[in-house]
Amino acid sequence: MAKVSMTVNGKAASADVEGRTLLVSFLREELGLTGVHVGCDTSQCGACVVHVDGKAVKSCTMLALEAEGSEVATIEGQAAEDGSLNTIQAAFQEHHGLQCGFCTPGMVMSAAALLKDNPKPSEQEIRTYLEGNLCRCTGYHNIVKSIMAASGQDVSALAAE
């Protein structure tokens, strides 16, 4: 066991972990941040995406000890203090970008990372960027639409589709 310390959603967090403890296990089990989901065991589905030092990371593919000293952001830290949704979250609700909600935290965190680097992505850029995030419910239509809307693009022409 070794002690690991990091900042998660702006708060200091530390615990004793095994060397093999994954970041996702640390977040879910030690910190109770159960919005970080595990949908596979091969780093394909993206339900566990969080930000580590500002970059989107699959937290199932990183050891907790590797995040020592890092700034980690999860879905739990995305809304404002008063609970109001951020722009991406609000767009997902407005445009029905989620159904069962299981992939949603990873989708929102990936979308945030995309929009940080590319504030007005095209439809194709969004689809390509999301290749590491699987959704089984939406057929991706309203996810792509939500991210376009969150980036300030007019999606009204898609309303009838």
Add this chain to the structure above:
Amino acid sequence: MPKDSGIGASPKRREDVRFLTGNGNYTDDINAHGQAYVHFLRSDIAHGTLNSVDTTAAAAMPGVVRIFTAADFEGVGGVPCGWEITDRHGNAMQEPKHPVLAEGKVRHVGEPIAAVIAESLEQARDAAEAIELDIEELPAVVDMKAAVAEGSVKVHDDLTSNLCYDWGFVEENREAVNQAFQDAAHVTSLELVNNRLVANPMEPRVAIGEYNRSTDDSKLYTTSQNPHVIRLLMGAFVLGIPEHKLQVVSPDVGGGFGTKIFHYAEEAFCTFAAKACNRPVKWTSSRSEAFMSDAHGRDHVTKIELALDADNNFTALRTDTYANMGAYLSTFAPSVPTWLHGTLMAGNYKTPLIYVNVKAVFTNTVPVDAYRGAGRPEATFQLERVVDKAARELGVDPIALRRQNFITEFPYATPVAVEYDTGDYHATMDKLTEIADLSGFDARRKASVANGKLRGLGVNCYIEACGIAPSNLVGQLGARAGLYESATVRVNATGGLVVMTGSHSHGQGHETSFPQVIADMIGIDEGMIEIVHGDTSKVPMGMGTYGSRSLAVGGSAMVRATEKIIAKAKKIAAHLMEAADADIELKDGEFSVAGTDKSVAWGDVTLAAYVPHNYPLEDIEPGLEETAFYDPANFTYPSGAYACEVEVDPDTGKVSIERFSAADDFGNIVNPMIVDGQVHGGIGQGIGQALLEGCVYDEDGQLLSASFMDYAMPRADDVPFYSVDHSCQTPCTHNPLGVKGCGEAGAIGSPPSVVNAVVDALQSAGKTDVTHIDMPLSPGRIWAALNS
């Protein structure tokens, strides 16, 4: 002008806030105080004699609480099957025992042999590696036709063969159908495979068993689409726990798509082990385990023949299908290739004579059961492919051939035992022609060709049967359950309502859409209505969510309960206003006396029900809570027409979906936004089946596609924006909402149009000998067809 509330409006989903902020309550998010963890040791071979399971060394490993094997389950029932099929000779299907942990033999890769319970999951996994297995490997049988051939290895030694049943439908029509083929002017035949799929909801299955020794109560948290069904099946048939001593909770569930309907061994194990160990026991499936333990879907091999007269009228249809059951019968497996498949073979067409033969076969593979659409996609795919092929052979327009044979008069009794109540197939085809811009296809094809690509257009229709089902009918057909739904509507003193529904929402948005219905009925704000589901201790009874039945059956139960509420509330209002019951009207949350200006508000009446100082106590009881059970009179029959345009790269064989359009008739619509989303998701899965997904076993029964690295799930860049429309509405005639169900349509209607489109593209390049390619239409298969 779109409505902003009630039926027909698209309010934002109230469940979204918790999902978008990481506050969902999925089963794996639940941890019971003092829980231990389960790891299942699963068979890594497909077929073998289990000589011994030595747990001595493993039991001494750190943290191990207890290790279970089949010996611990003596006297415990097997995992039951919920539907018995009678074969075409009048005999019951062959039904093998399905033990919780493997007994004597292992029959598929992934079958649980032993279960280690330890203080941590890591300790349980470590200990499982120390279990010594002595398994004598036997030859495996994977191919269905080989499995029913003379001399095949038997999956179950105590059965007479690997044939579960040989079903004929309608058996009495067999000779007449054969005669019609002899008399036909033209016969089109096609052999095809409906590829085996893995449902893969993004949330893997989880089960947590709890036991309270002081009260003898058991509790199971499980990722189920129907917790009451699990309570009944597991309690009555496996563990012998009566319903009042067993609570089953399915909280937020991360997608189901059918594979979370069934009762699984892991659920029974965790409930059993919690009592045996007197502490909570938790199992969380890994994705790899899901691939080899969740029931798979589809896996049919079919020969279909269509007979036509000289005027291109369909005169008869004949099919011969092999349906894979896997190694054991999953909960509803026998019903899928039979009653959910054969009864849909008329499709949208007035074919007068139909005969369907289905041979269900045991193999050394994971059990196969319902996956989104369940039998109806298999029916639609073969029918719409053979109609398309017939049009090509006859040199007629495939849409015109369909239109010529459409059923146009309703109600329509098909030759396969069902009666369509409503539909307008020309209307959905007209709408499709418009939204898919079919008239612009030729220009788009020219542009593609100029760009070095082949372009194809595929169109198909579909019909499905939803709202399962009239209990007396399905009872005759072999169901071992009733298929009604229940709802309890509890009105509180201050006027708010709680609806306890037996339907279960795992992405469908019931918490938003169900209140829209009641808000309209009473004339109150949707925010005054809360939906409770997924807990057998809160909801009186429920048959759950599958077969696109929630609104048609569960919603109807809710309407009936609300009607009782309104009837009683009117009596209270009549008393308060000193008027006759019959004169009371309810509008916009106000009760009034017809023809007068007297009125009382909804809240005044609800308060009177619970503070009955001025109340007709001699006539009615205090309180305002009603329960209704709704048993449907018939199935509902959504229908539609779909179009797909593809581009094929002739150099690589890669297909890209350029346009996808869907015109559906779902009857009345409660929440158009949610309906759109359901269709989008279904189309995504249908495109996945058509182009990408395939569950593959090798000849030794090894599962080659057991992770997302090997099983190609559709990703965002595999699909386009879809154009969907549900403005064609012929309401259902026999449920109070006039709704038909929309959950599965997309997955049913989309695979044939994709394949039709790819065949069209290849034929446009002169490959007229390519009349069919089996799904998934991988680049390799297309390239091979192009270069054949």
